[in-house]
Amino acid sequence: MSKYIFAIYNDEDVLMQNIKPLRNNGVRIKEVFSPFPVHGMDQIIGHKRTRISICAFIYGIIGCCLALIMTNYMMITDWPMDIGGKPSFAFYKNLPAFVPVIFESTIFCAAHGMVITFYLRSKTLPGVTAFVPDTRMTDDKFVMQVECNDNSKKAELTALLMKHGAEEVKEYGK
Amino acid sequence: MYEAPIREPLILGDKTNHEITEDICRPIEGKANKYWWWCFIASVAALLWWVLCVSITVGQGIGMWGINNIVDWGWDITNFVWWVGIGHAGTLISAVLLLFRQKWRLSINRSAEAMTIFAVICAATFLLTHIGRPWLPYWLLPLPNQFGSLWVNFNSPLVWDTFAVSTYFTVSLVFWYTGLIPDFAVVRDRAKTKAMKFWYGLLAFGWTGSSKNWQRFEEVSLVLAGMSTPLVLSVHTIVSMDFATSILPGWHTTIFPPYFVAGAIFSGFAMVQTLLIIVRKVLSLENYITTLHIDMMNRIILVTGSIVGIAYITEFFIAWYSGVEYESYAFINRATGYYWWAYASMMTCNVISPQLFWVKSLRTNVTFTFILSIVVNIGMWFERFVIIVSSLHRAYLPSEWGTYHPSWVEVGIFIGSLGLFFTCFLLFARFFPVIAMSELKTITKTSSTQAKRAALEHGHSHAAHH
Numbered sequence: 001m002s003k004y005i006f007a008i009y010n011d012e013d014v015l016m017q018n019i020k021p022l023r024n025n026g027v028r029i030k031e032v033f034s035p036f037p038v039h040g041m042d043q044i045i046g047h048k049r050t051r052i053s054i055c056a057f058i059y060g061i062i063g064c065c066l067a068l069i070m071t072n073y074m075m076i077t078d079w080p081m082d083i084g085g086k087p088s089f090a091f092y093k094n095l096p097a098f099v100p101v102i103f104e105s106t107i108f109c110a111a112h113g114m115v116i117t118f119y120l121r122s123k124t125l126p127g128v129t130a131f132v133p134d135t136r137m138t139d140d141k142f143v144m145q146v147e148c149n150d151n152s153k154k155a156e157l158t159a160l161l162m163k164h165g166a167e168e169v170k171e172y173g174k
Numbered sequence: 175m176y177e178a179p180i181r182e183p184l185i186l187g188d189k190t191n192h193e194i195t196e197d198i199c200r201p202i203e204g205k206a207n208k209y210w211w212w213c214f215i216a217s218v219a220a221l222l223w224w225v226l227c228v229s230i231t232v233g234q235g236i237g238m239w240g241i242n243n244i245v246d247w248g249w250d251i252t253n254f255v256w257w258v259g260i261g262h263a264g265t266l267i268s269a270v271l272l273l274f275r276q277k278w279r280l281s282i283n284r285s286a287e288a289m290t291i292f293a294v295i296c297a298a299t300f301l302l303t304h305i306g307r308p309w310l311p312y313w314l315l316p317l318p319n320q321f322g323s324l325w326v327n328f329n330s331p332l333v334w335d336t337f338a339v340s341t342y343f344t345v346s347l348v349f350w351y352t353g354l355i356p357d358f359a360v361v362r363d364r365a366k367t368k369a370m371k372f373w374y375g376l377l378a379f380g381w382t383g384s385s386k387n388w389q390r391f392e393e394v395s396l397v398l399a400g401m402s403t404p405l406v407l408s409v410h411t412i413v414s415m416d417f418a419t420s421i422l423p424g425w426h427t428t429i430f431p432p433y434f435v436a437g438a439i440f441s442g443f444a445m446v447q448t449l450l451i452i453v454r455k456v457l458s459l460e461n462y463i464t465t466l467h468i469d470m471m472n473r474i475i476l477v478t479g480s481i482v483g484i485a486y487i488t489e490f491f492i493a494w495y496s497g498v499e500y501e502s503y504a505f506i507n508r509a510t511g512y513y514w515w516a517y518a519s520m521m522t523c524n525v526i527s528p529q530l531f532w533v534k535s536l537r538t539n540v541t542f543t544f545i546l547s548i549v550v551n552i553g554m555w556f557e558r559f560v561i562i563v564s565s566l567h568r569a570y571l572p573s574e575w576g577t578y579h580p581s582w583v584e585v586g587i588f589i590g591s592l593g594l595f596f597t598c599f600l601l602f603a604r605f606f607p608v609i610a611m612s613e614l615k616t617i618t619k620t621s622s623t624q625a626k627r628a629a630l631e632h633g634h635s636h637a638a639h640h
Contacts, residue, residue, distance in 0.1 A: 032385045033384050035191065035195075035356075036191075036383075036612045036615040037391065037613075037616060038388070042385050042389040050393050052393050053397045056401075071328050074325040074328065075328050079324060083329055086329070094328075094329070098328050100331075100337065100408065101328055103408060104338050104405075105341075111348065111398060112345070112348065114398070115352060115398070118352070118391075118394045121390065122391075124380055125379055126376055127376065129375075130359065130362070130380040130381060131382045132363060132382065137382075137383060138362075138363045138381075139192055139360060140192040140195065
């Protein structure tokens with residue numbers, strides 16, 4: 001497993017500007033932690049586009065199909081009801097009345113499926129111990145996670161990070 | 175991102191990101207002040223009254239209420255529709271304003287969403303009590319015959335309502351909670367005591383704020399907003415169909431869905447104003463919830479209030495224009511019959527009073543806004559009462575004519591539901607970050623006072639060069 005050191009920045013723009021020069025100097029930047037979403041950060045670090053909205057679309061289709069099957073089975077196949085002289089014996093004739101339920105089920109499955117996927121993929125679940133290199137990173141500091149496998153090069157790397165705008169460089173838990 | 179320097183700032187008082195954290199965490203970390211305790215004690219007292227009245231209803235039956243064979247929906251459904259409607263503003267602020275990239279939503283979306291959740295809980299209590307046998311709520315769900323009923327009837331708006339309200343509640347809840355996670359992490363990382371570290375650590379779900387997580391977070395927020403927008407419109411549309419699909423004069427109206435949705439947003443924004451004007455005072459958040467925010471919300475109240483007013487007048491016109499005598503009678507009777515005072519209250523509070531917001535000095539006046547927001551909610555309560563009771567008390571046949579007066583138990587449940595709502599909201603304001611600070615920090619560089627000043631100075635020095 002790789003070892004890391006953490007460079008603390010005061011300003012998100014300074015951090016972003018320095019990612020490229022640092023990488024040109026051979027520094028391996030794994031992640032950046034910030035107190036709020038910084039626009040364009042994911043692209044600069046090189047994260048792929050998230051596919052979570054595609055998941056939501058698929059969950060929505062599943063929800064829609066489940067509701068279609070449910071309404072058809074319950075009201076057309078299993079126990080057709082003659083309500084107010086308006087029998088529900090054909091699915092296509094009854095469909096307009098089922099639209100609200102089908103719509104709500106679509107949204108229900110898409111929304112909850114997406115949020116559950118988000119929690120699982122981001123490992124944000126109850127009981128998870130957070131990875132906190134510096135407690136100020138949720139307040140107003142920006143933390144850059146930098147790979148440092150060779151202890152002898154740590155001083156050199158620290159100096160390089162400080163030269164590139166970092167306020168402080170530290171190890172995890174120190 | 176560029177923003178014109180002359181546009182008013184959204185965060186006052188030269189706040190840095192750290193000061194934002196401090197200001198918003200202070201109420202959670204410190205001790206509650208005496209205003210909070212007084213409000214909390216009053217709310218819990220009302221909540222206990224609610225427990226008593228609900229117990230009487232469940233123990234003795236619906237006969238303890240004033241409803242009868244003729245007016246079989248009274249305060250129960252009035253309150254249900256009122257509470258669901260109030261909930262709509264929270265979703266409108268967090269979802270629709272997000273889609274329109276309105277940055278002023280950032281200071282108010284958290285508490286507005288909390289209001290949504292608690293309002294829908296209150297609404298649900300009325301659904302549960304009005305069914306008479308609240309220990310059988312699963313009869314509303316599509317369960318097979320062995321559970322005691324046939325399949326539910328999917329042609330019925332009441333079943334649509336079950337699906338709509340439950341989807342709305344759960345989706346609003348996860349939307350709200352997902353937004354809260356980064357802020358819980360802030361409180362966790364600042365926590366001084368072991369208990370706070372444990373509880374907020376648990377609530378924060380191990381959030382770190384890595385750029386990958388933020389990327390997913392933003393995508394999830396955007397897609398949830400995109401889904402919540404049609405969802406919120408569908409909910410009050412379906413609530414209005416509980417009435418509109420019947421054949422009762424006064425209910426059998428195609429205008430109901432848009433008119434109910436506009437009314438819901440109208441009353442919801444009024445409730446947001448009532449709550450936020452108290453919250454900003456009690457928690458000293460005047461720098462974040464500014465008169466600009468109040469002005470913006472008042473404009474929405476003005477627009478939706480005007481839509482509601484036009485809907486009332488259109489309804490009246492169509493009742494006459496249709497040439498249907500039952501329809502005409504229902505409306506004339508509303509305005510001049512037994513419940514004329516309810517109709518008059520509704521027209522005054524909903525149609526006339528919001529028009530005062532054309533005046534800018536009134537729109538930006540906090541005290542006036544506070545009073546008017548309560549007036550609007552009284553008016554919107556009367557709207558539902560007028561629609562439900564005045565339509566039911568004079569149906570087609572004279573044998574279907576009667577009157578309705580609520581019993582003390584019904585009144586108690588309503589007052590108690592306010593207690594339930596405010597108890598939840600006060601606990602929220604005490605233990606949860608009331609402003610979405612992680613989102614608010616995204617605009618300190620563009621919309622704070624210091625950013626505006628810097629932009630103006632920059633502009634001046636730029637002009638001096640030429």
